Amino acid sequence: MASSISKELSIRSWISQKLLLGKSFSAYVKDLQSPFNVIAAVILAVGLPITWIRFTKGIGAVSNLSNNNPWGLWIGVDVLSGVALAAGGFAVGTAVHLLGARKYHPVVRPAVLTGFLGYFFVVVGLCYDLGRPWRLPYPMIVSYGVTSVMFLVGWHVALYLTVQFVEFSPAVFEWLGWKKIREWAAKLTVIATVFGAILSTLHQSALGALFLLTPGKLHPLWYSPFLPVFFFISAIAAGITMVIFEGMLSHRIFGDQVSAADHHSFDDLTLGLGKAASAVLFTYFCLKWVGVAHDYRWAYLGTPMGRWFLLEVFAFILAPALLLFWATRIRRAELVRLGAVWAVTGVIFNRVNVSMVAMNWNNPDRYSPHWMEYVVTITVITVGLLTFRFIVNRMPVLYKHRDFDYEH
Amino acid sequence: MKIKRREFGKLLGAACLGATGSAKANEYFAGWPDSYGMLTDTTLCIGSNCRKCEEACKKVNNLPPHKTPLSDDSVFEKSRRTDSENFTVVNRFENAADPERPIYVKKQCMHCNEPACASACLVKAFTKTPEGLVIYNKDVCIGCRYCMVACPFNIPSYDYFDAFQPQVRKCTMCYDRIKEGKIPACAEICPKEAITFGKRKDLVDLARDKIRDHPDNYIHHIFGEHEAGGTGWIYLAGIDYGKIGFPDDLGQTPYPEYTRGFLSAVPLVLIIWPVMLIGFQKLSQRKENTSKQIRSSKEEG
Numbered sequence: 157m158a159s160s161i162s163k164e165l166s167i168r169s170w171i172s173q174k175l176l177l178g179k180s181f182s183a184y185v186k187d188l189q190s191p192f193n194v195i196a197a198v199i200l201a202v203g204l205p206i207t208w209i210r211f212t213k214g215i216g217a218v219s220n221l222s223n224n225n226p227w228g229l230w231i232g233v234d235v236l237s238g239v240a241l242a243a244g245g246f247a248v249g250t251a252v253h254l255l256g257a258r259k260y261h262p263v264v265r266p267a268v269l270t271g272f273l274g275y276f277f278v279v280v281g282l283c284y285d286l287g288r289p290w291r292l293p294y295p296m297i298v299s300y301g302v303t304s305v306m307f308l309v310g311w312h313v314a315l316y317l318t319v320q321f322v323e324f325s326p327a328v329f330e331w332l333g334w335k336k337i338r339e340w341a342a343k344l345t346v347i348a349t350v351f352g353a354i355l356s357t358l359h360q361s362a363l364g365a366l367f368l369l370t371p372g373k374l375h376p377l378w379y380s381p382f383l384p385v386f387f388f389i390s391a392i393a394a395g396i397t398m399v400i401f402e403g404m405l406s407h408r409i410f411g412d413q414v415s416a417a418d419h420h421s422f423d424d425l426t427l428g429l430g431k432a433a434s435a436v437l438f439t440y441f442c443l444k445w446v447g448v449a450h451d452y453r454w455a456y457l458g459t460p461m462g463r464w465f466l467l468e469v470f471a472f473i474l475a476p477a478l479l480l481f482w483a484t485r486i487r488r489a490e491l492v493r494l495g496a497v498w499a500v501t502g503v504i505f506n507r508v509n510v511s512m513v514a515m516n517w518n519n520p521d522r523y524s525p526h527w528m529e530y531v532v533t534i535t536v537i538t539v540g541l542l543t544f545r546f547i548v549n550r551m552p553v554l555y556k557h558r559d560f561d562y563e564h
Numbered sequence: 565m566k567i568k569r570r571e572f573g574k575l576l577g578a579a580c581l582g583a584t585g586s587a588k589a590n591e592y593f594a595g596w597p598d599s600y601g602m603l604t605d606t607t608l609c610i611g612s613n614c615r616k617c618e619e620a621c622k623k624v625n626n627l628p629p630h631k632t633p634l635s636d637d638s639v640f641e642k643s644r645r646t647d648s649e650n651f652t653v654v655n656r657f658e659n660a661a662d663p664e665r666p667i668y669v670k671k672q673c674m675h676c677n678e679p680a681c682a683s684a685c686l687v688k689a690f691t692k693t694p695e696g697l698v699i700y701n702k703d704v705c706i707g708c709r710y711c712m713v714a715c716p717f718n719i720p721s722y723d724y725f726d727a728f729q730p731q732v733r734k735c736t737m738c739y740d741r742i743k744e745g746k747i748p749a750c751a752e753i754c755p756k757e758a759i760t761f762g763k764r765k766d767l768v769d770l771a772r773d774k775i776r777d778h779p780d781n782y783i784h785h786i787f788g789e790h791e792a793g794g795t796g797w798i799y800l801a802g803i804d805y806g807k808i809g810f811p812d813d814l815g816q817t818p819y820p821e822y823t824r825g826f827l828s829a830v831p832l833v834l835i836i837w838p839v840m841l842i843g844f845q846k847l848s849q850r851k852e853n854t855s856k857q858i859r860s861s862k863e864e865g
Contacts, residue, residue, distance in 0.1 A: 216724030223647055223721040226709035254841050256848025287707020287722065287730040291687075299687040299704040305823050306710050307686040308830065346845060354837045358830060365826040369684055369714040369819060372811050384826050519718075 174331070177549060196538050203535025206528050210284055218528040225516060225523035227285075232511035233533055234281030236363055237504040238274055239313070240387070243395025244402070245271020245320055246356035251432075253349040262418055263425055265327055265553045266406060267399045269544065272320035275313060277540040284532050305365045312359035319352045331551040361388040367510060375514035377456050377465040380447035383510075389440045394503035396433040397476075400426055400496035406554055409545075413554045423489040430492035431484040437477035437499060444469050461517055468509060472502030599696025600742065601764030601796040602751060603771055604670050606808065607781050608758035611654050611668025612637050617750035617759065621652045621672075624738060624749040643809065646671060647721040651735040652750060657808040667801070669808045670750070670759070673698060673719045673735040674788060675796030680819035681711035681720055689732070696764060696796045697737045705732060714819065716792055716811055737796070764796055771800050793818025 176184040210218045221228050248267040251257040283289035295301065295310045322344055329338035364387025367374055380386065407414060407422060414422070448454065456462045476499035483491035512523060548554060615634045622629055627649050632639065640656035652672035659667050675698045682690035682698065689705040692698050700720075707730055712720045723730035738748035746752070751761040760767060771786045787805045788795035791814045799805070806812030 210727070212727050214723070214725040214727040214730065217727075219724075221724065223645060223712065224718060226712040226722065250841070254845040254848070256845075256852060258852070285708075287709070288705070289707075291704075291706040294704055294706050295686045299689070301686040301688040303683045303820060303823075303827070304686040304710070305826065306684065306708060308827070310686055350838050350841045350845075353841055354834060357837060358833055362826070365823060366710065366713075368822045368826060369680055369710075371815075371822060372716050372813055373713075381825070 174550065196542060199531075199534055199538045203531050203538070206531050207284070207535070209528075210532070215285070215287065218526065218532065220523055220526040220529065222521065222523065224519055224521040227511055227515075228523055229512070229525040229529045229533055230281055230285040232508045233504065234536055235278050235285070236507040236511055237394075238278040238281065239360065239363060240391040240394040240503050240507060241398045241500060242271045242274025242278070243356060243360060243391040244399040245269075245274075245323070245395070246352050247392050247395040248399055249323065249349045250353045253346055254353070259421075260425060260428070262421070263399055263403060263429070265324070266402060266548075267395075268320060268323045269327070269547060269553055270398065270402050271395075272317070272324050273540055273544055273547075275317050275320060277536055277543075279313065279317070280539070281533070281536045284536075305362050305368070308362045309359050309366070312355045312362065316352060316355040316359065319348050319355065322348045323352065327551045327553055330557040356391075357388060360391040361385065363387050364510075370515070373516050373519070374510065375456075375461050375465075375517040376451065376453050377448065377462060378510050378514040380451060382443065382447045382450070385443060386440070386447065386506075389436060389443060390503050390506060393433055393436040393440055393499055396429050396436065397480075397496035397499040397503075400429050400433070400493060401500055404493045404496075406548065410548055410554055413548070418555075426489045426492050427484050427487060430480045430489075430495060433496065433499060434477050434480035434484065437473055437480065441469065441473045441477060444473065461514065464509070464513065468502070468505055472498075472505045476502055596692075596694045596696055599694065599764050599796065600737070600761065601675070601696055601767050601798060602737065602748065603760040603762070603767040603798050603800065605758050605760075605774070605800045606667055606669050607800065607802045608756045609654065609668040609670060609754075610756055611640070611656055611666070614755065615639075615654050616753045616755060617670055618650065618652055618654060620749040620753040621735070622650070624741065625651055625736075627651070645721075646673075646719050646734065648723050648731075648733040651733065655809055659803065660807075661803065667803065667808050669799075669801075671717075671719075671809065672750075672797070673737070674717050675735075675737055676792055676819070677794040677796065678792075678818035678820050680714040680716060680792070683820035683823065684710045684714035686710070693739070695739075695742060697739050697742065698796070699736050699739050700732055700734065702729075702731045707732075716814055716819065764798075767798060771798060774800060790816045792816070793821075 172178060172180065179187065206218055215221055219228065219230075245268040248260060248264055252260050252264050279292075283292070286292065291298075295307055296314060301307045322341065325341045326338050326345075329335075329341060361384035364383035364385070367379065367383050368381070371379055403422065403426065448457075457466060476495045479498065480492060480495035483489075483495055516522065613635045615630075619630065619634060621627070640654075643655050644650070644653040646653055652670060654668050654670050657667045657669060659665055675692075675696060677692070679690060679692055679698050682688075682692055685705075686708065687704040687706060689701045690698055690711065691701070707722070709722055709732070711732060712718075712722065720732045720734045722732055738746070738750075741748060747761040748759075751759040760770065762770070768786065768789060771789075775782045775784060775786075781802055782800050783803065785805065786798050786800060787810055788798035793816065799810075801808060804812070
C-alpha cells in the first residue's frame with residue numbers, strides 16, 4: 157500500500173517536473189492565460205471545425221482547388237515554403253559538424269528543432285491536401301513509382317524526418333535524464349548530418365524538379381531546366397535566414413533560458429550567419445539571370461508577368477542580399493535580422509509564384525485561395541509554434557544541460 | 565556504314581556507363597507495336613444537337629447523366645473541360661473561314677505514348693498498357709494530384725467532394741470493352757463516323773490518306789502524331805489546332821524526358837556527397853587538431 161502511494165507521488169512529481177514546468181496543474185493552467193495563447197485558442201476554435209469539414213466533406217468543401225488548379229496555397233506555402241524554411245537544420249548542421257564552423261554550435265539545436273518541426277508540420281499540412289492521406293506510406297511499402305520526382309520527395313522527407321529526430325534526440329534524452337542512450341545518440345551526430353545533407357540536397361532540389369513537368373503551364377520566366385538548382389540554393393538562403401529569425405524570436409521570448417555570455421555572442425553569430433546568407437542570395441540572384449539567359453527569355457521581361465518577375469528578383473532576392481551584406485559590413489545585428497525576415501519572405505514569394513501566380517498563367521481559370529484554406533494554413537503554423545514552445549520550455553535547446561558534456 | 569558507326573558509339577557508351585538497357589531507353593519510343601488508338605476527324609463532327617459520344621461515355625462509365633437535354637446547345641457557350649462526371653466533352657470553336665459552320669472538337673484523354681501522368685505518379689497508379697491505353701489504379705492512388713499538374717492536356721480530374729474514396733477520373737479508352745473485343749463506346753455511337761478506332765499505325769496511315777485525298781479539307785498536320793512524343797488519340801482538322809483548343813506549344817519531347825536528367829543525377833549525389841562531406845569533416849578536424857597542438861606547444865614554450 158505504501159509503495160503504491162509513493163509510486164503515485166513519484167508519477168505526479170514526474171508529470172509536474174517534466175510536463176508542467178514544475179508547477180501544480182492548477183497553477184500551470186492559470187499561467188496559460190497569455191495574449192498569445194488567447195489568439196492561438198481563437199485560431200484553433202476556427203481551424204478545428206474546418207479540419208472536421210475537410211475530412212468529412214472533402215477537399216472541395218473548404219478550398220478553391222479545382223481540376224485546372226489542383227495545387228494551391230497548401231502546396232505553395234505549407235509544403236514548398238515549409239520545406240525551404242526548414243532547411244536551416246541541414247545548412248547549419250553541415251557547417252558546424254562537417255565544415256568545422258564550431259562557433260555556430262549554439263544555434264545547431266534550435267535550428268535542428270526548427271527543421272524537425274518544420275518538416276513534421278509540412279507533413280501535417282500535406283495531409284489536408286492529399287485525397288487519401290492515410291495512404292501516405294504507400295510509396296514506401298505498397299507501390300513504387302520510381303520514375304516520379306514525387307517518389308523521391310516522399311521517400312526523402314520520410315527519411316529526413318527520421319534523421320532529424322536522431323539529430324535532435326540527445327536533447328530529448330537529456331530532458332528525460334537517460335544518459336547512456338544520450339551518449340549513444342550523440343555519437344550518431346556526424347553520420348546523421350552527412351545523411352541529412354545528402355537527403356536535403358536531393359529533396360530540396362526535387363521540389364523544384366517537380367515543376368520540370370510543367371513546361372506549358374509555368375510561365376517561361378519561372379520555368380527553367382535549372383529549377384532544381386534554384387530551389388536548392390534558395391532553400392539554403394531560406395534556412396540560414398530562418399535560423400537568424402528564429403534566434404531573434406527565441407531570444408526575445410525565451411530570453412531567460414539563455415546565459416549572459418550567449419546573449420553577447422548571439423549578435424556575433426547573427427552577423428556571421430547574415431554574411432553567409434548574403435553570399436548565398438547573391439549566388440541565387442546571378443543564377444536566376446543565368447536561367448533567363450539560357451532560354452533567351454528576355455522578351456518576356458517587358459510583359460506584366462515580366463514585371464512581377466523583376467519584382468521578385470530585385471525586391472525579394474537582390475535587396476535583402478544587399479541589406480544583409482551592408483549590415484554585416486557595419487556590424488549591425490538588428491539590420492541583419494531585418495534582412496533575414498525580408499529574405500525569408502522572398503523565398504516564400506518565389507514558392508508562391510512558382511506554384512500559384514506563374515502557374516497556369518495562360519489559363520483563364522485562375523486560382524485564388526478560399527478563406528478556409530488560409531485558416532487551415534494558419535492553424536497548422538499555430539500548432540507548430542505551440543509545439544516548438546512546448547519543447548523549448550522543457551528540453552535543453554537554447555541552453556546546455558548542466559549534467560551533460562557537449563564535446564560531440 | 566553510318567548505322568555501324570552509330571552502333572559502335574552506342575556500344576562504347578554502354579560500355580562506359582555499364583548499361584545497355586539505359587542506352588536503348590534513350591531512343592525515341594514510338595508506342596507499343598500494334599497498340600490501339602483513336603482518330604477524331606474534327607471536320608466531320610456535327611456537335612450541335614448531338615453529343616451522343618458524351619452520353620455513351622457516361623453510360624459505360626456509370627457517370628451521372630447530363631443535367632440538360634442533349635439538344636440544348638447552350639452548353640457550347642462556355643468552353644468545358646473534362647471532369648469527374650464527364651470523361652469526354654465536345655466544345656465549339658469559331659470558324660473564321662466559314663462562320664456558319666463552327667468547329668466542334670471532342671476532348672478526352674489523349675492516351676500518350678509516354679504519358680506525363682504515369683511518369684509523375686509516385687505510386688505507379690497509371691499504366692500505359694500494351695494495348696495502348698492509359699489506365700488508372702484507384703487502389704494505390706494517394707491523391708497528390710501531381711498527374712493533373714503534369715498532364716499537358718489538363719485531362720485528369722478529381723473527386724473533390726468525396727472525403728473517403730476520392731479518385732482521379734479520366735477516359736480509359738473503354739479498357740473493359742476492348743478487353744471484351746468491343747470498340748470504345750464513343751466510336752461506336754458516333755453517327756458521323758468522326759471517331760475511328762483501330763491500330764494506331766493504321767490510323768496514322770488513314771489520316772495521311774485523308775489529307776492526301778482531300779487537301780482542301782485538312783491542314784497538313786495530324787495532331788498527336790508527334791506531339792509530346794506522340795499520343796494514342798490523334799486528330800485531323802481544317803484549321804490550326806491552336807485555334808480549336810489544343811496546346812500549340814507542346815513540342816515533340818515526351819514528358820518523361822523533362823525529369824530524366826534530374827533523376828539520373830540522383831545516384832551521383834548519393835555516391836559523391838558522402839565521400840566529399842566526410843572528407844571535409846576530416847579536413848576540418850585535422851585543422852582543429854593542428855591549431856590545438858600549436859596553441860599547447862606555444863603555452864609550453
